[in-house]
Amino acid sequence: MSEKASNPPNYPVYPDLEEKKPSESSASGKKAFMDHGPEDMALVVKAADFATRKHRFQKRKDLAQTPYINHPIGVAFILTNEAKVFDSAVIAAAMLHDTVEDTKTTFDEIKEHFGQEIHDIVKECTDDKSLPKQTRKQLQIEHAAGHSHKAKLVKLADKLYNLRDAERAAPVGWDKRRVKEYFKWSKDVVAQMKGTNETLEIALDQIINKHLA
Ligand SMILES: Nc1nc2c(ncn2[C@@H]2O[C@H](COP(=O)(O)OP(=O)(O)O)[C@@H](OP(=O)(O)OP(=O)(O)O)[C@H]2O)c(=O)[nH]1
Numbered sequence: 422m423s424e425k426a427s428n429p430p431n432y433p434v435y436p437d438l439e440e441k442k443p444s445e446s447s448a449s450g451k452k453a454f455m456d457h458g459p460e461d462m463a464l465v466v467k468a469a470d471f472a473t474r475k476h477r478f479q480k481r482k483d484l485a486q487t488p489y490i491n492h493p494i495g496v497a498f499i500l501t502n503e504a505k506v507f508d509s510a511v512i513a514a515a516m517l518h519d520t521v522e523d524t525k526t527t528f529d530e531i532k533e534h535f536g537q538e539i540h541d542i543v544k545e546c547t548d549d550k551s552l553p554k555q556t557r558k559q560l561q562i563e564h565a566a567g568h569s570h571k572a573k574l575v576k577l578a579d580k581l582y583n584l585r586d587a588e589r590a591a592p593v594g595w596d597k598r599r600v601k602e603y604f605k606w607s608k609d610v611v612a613q614m615k616g617t618n619e620t621l622e623i624a625l626d627q628i629i630n631k632h633l634a
Pocket residue numbers: 480481482483492519548554561579580583584586587590591592603
């Protein structure tokens with residue numbers, strides 16, 4: 422049976438989100454979108470295209486081996502559709518945030534194709550994978566408060582996506598204790614970025630409290 426045929430008629434694509442048709446969008450929402458020019462749209466699509474090429478052979482760690490690109494696109498989705506962040510540099514950086522950390526992409530490439538500002542945001546969101554894991558995780562807690570506002574937005578949306586993923590379909594080999602550890606560590610990172618974006622922080626608090634209660 423095709424995927425389309427197996428879906429019930431009103432299957433919600435985003436179960437926890439109020440479903441709105443474009444024609445129902447608020448006047449202020451329309452204005453926020455129209456304030457941006459074609460260059461913003463082109464930049465975001467260019468970043469999506471770049472990230473898709475770079476992550477093309479990668480899978481997520483879940484049993485279904487979901488294509489990795491679902492993650493950066495999902496982070497950009499959370500920022501735009503949930504947190505109502507429409508800054509094209511932030512959205513492009515969200516698309517690109519794992520390219521240097523997880524593929525052979527260099528910071529110079531990011532700078533060449535996307536400019537200094539997006540380069541800087543991506544750099545702030547990139548862990549040094551040559552460091553031992555415990556050190557990397559500790560550094561995320563220590564560095565979080567000092568990040569720029571734009572990098573904090575990407576980092577918060579990244580954590581929210583990964584926590585939802587850990588809840589939905591944890592990486593293969595993660596038992597309940599490992600999932601809980603990831604929630605505890607994420608709580609410590611997120612705590613350093615309070616006051617960045619209310620919507621993201623409420624959603625993070627809710628999912629973290631649910632798992633650490
Ligand atoms: N929950 C979840 N995470 C997955 C999955 N597939 C890949 N990941 C990635 O794995 C990382 C979390 O796994 P860990 O074992 O804690 O960290 P590590 O891969 O960096 O060593 C996250 O990377 P990260 O981008 O560096 O994020 P973060 O560790 O900074 O939060 C996340 O994006 C999946 O199916 N579910």
